[in-house]
Amino acid sequence: MNIHRLLVVGAAPLALVMLTGCPNPNTYGTPRTIAPGKVQIVASLEGVGLSDTQVTTTPAANGTTTQTVPYSFYAPTLPSVGVRVGVADSVDLGFRFADLSSLGVDGKFNFLRSRVFDMAVDPGVQGAYISAGGDSLGLFYFNLPLLLGINFSRALSLVLTPGFTYLLATTSVAAGGTSSAVVSGSAPLARFGVGLNIRIGQRFAIQPEVTALRGFDAEEPTYWNFGLGFVIGTSKDSMPDYSDVP
Numbered sequence: 001m002n003i004h005r006l007l008v009v010g011a012a013p014l015a016l017v018m019l020t021g022c023p024n025p026n027t028y029g030t031p032r033t034i035a036p037g038k039v040q041i042v043a044s045l046e047g048v049g050l051s052d053t054q055v056t057t058t059p060a061a062n063g064t065t066t067q068t069v070p071y072s073f074y075a076p077t078l079p080s081v082g083v084r085v086g087v088a089d090s091v092d093l094g095f096r097f098a099d100l101s102s103l104g105v106d107g108k109f110n111f112l113r114s115r116v117f118d119m120a121v122d123p124g125v126q127g128a129y130i131s132a133g134g135d136s137l138g139l140f141y142f143n144l145p146l147l148l149g150i151n152f153s154r155a156l157s158l159v160l161t162p163g164f165t166y167l168l169a170t171t172s173v174a175a176g177g178t179s180s181a182v183v184s185g186s187a188p189l190a191r192f193g194v195g196l197n198i199r200i201g202q203r204f205a206i207q208p209e210v211t212a213l214r215g216f217d218a219e220e221p222t223y224w225n226f227g228l229g230f231v232i233g234t235s236k237d238s239m240p241d242y243s244d245v246p
Helices: 003-014
Strands: 039-060 063-076 080-088 091-098 102-113 117-121 124-132 135-153 156-160 163-174 180-199 204-215 222-233
Touching: 091 124, 102 135, 135 180
Parallel strands: none
Antiparallel strands: 039 063, 039 080, 039 222, 080 091, 091 102, 102 117, 102 124, 117 135, 124 135, 135 156, 135 163, 156 180, 163 180, 180 204, 204 222
């Protein structure tokens, strides 16, 4: 079914609350993983957006006139916090409290590393449950981004994150008394993100990043996640090693 219609029907009573249950696909990192035993704290300030076009038809002398009107909506969200832990060579794990309302976990595998270009795959899942006024909404995002890193220097990398996200949503709407109507649906989404990782010393980095999500249905809107991430190492050399980059 059209996932946009599902969310509109199920989340209408929860519109304000949903700002804290939105997908959070930003990575705030590079393809390179951190060394085993090292730990990072990752915090971010974020906002979301929704852009689409509305098609309207009006009567005209020779039939009807069709007009396409673009519209967009943007709003800030609560911040996100999390940690990354190095578990093996080229593998680390991330745990995040996204928008202070949903939980996420991911595992990064850095399978290609060179002085100029790096690649990694970073599968993960984010889940949120929202309830208000007898209505509820459960959202689960299964993410599969490919991280592409272009290293300009030891302190600066451009990060591109193409990939896919699979959305599973279930909503329960109170129908009066003790009864309720339950609707569920799922949809694959294409995703693409751009970030700029700026490393300041061995224990700190910042990364402005924006990611877009869009369904394959022509009626689906484009979802945007804007963020500014702060990566803090808990010990020396908690950042990925870029000593091989000129």
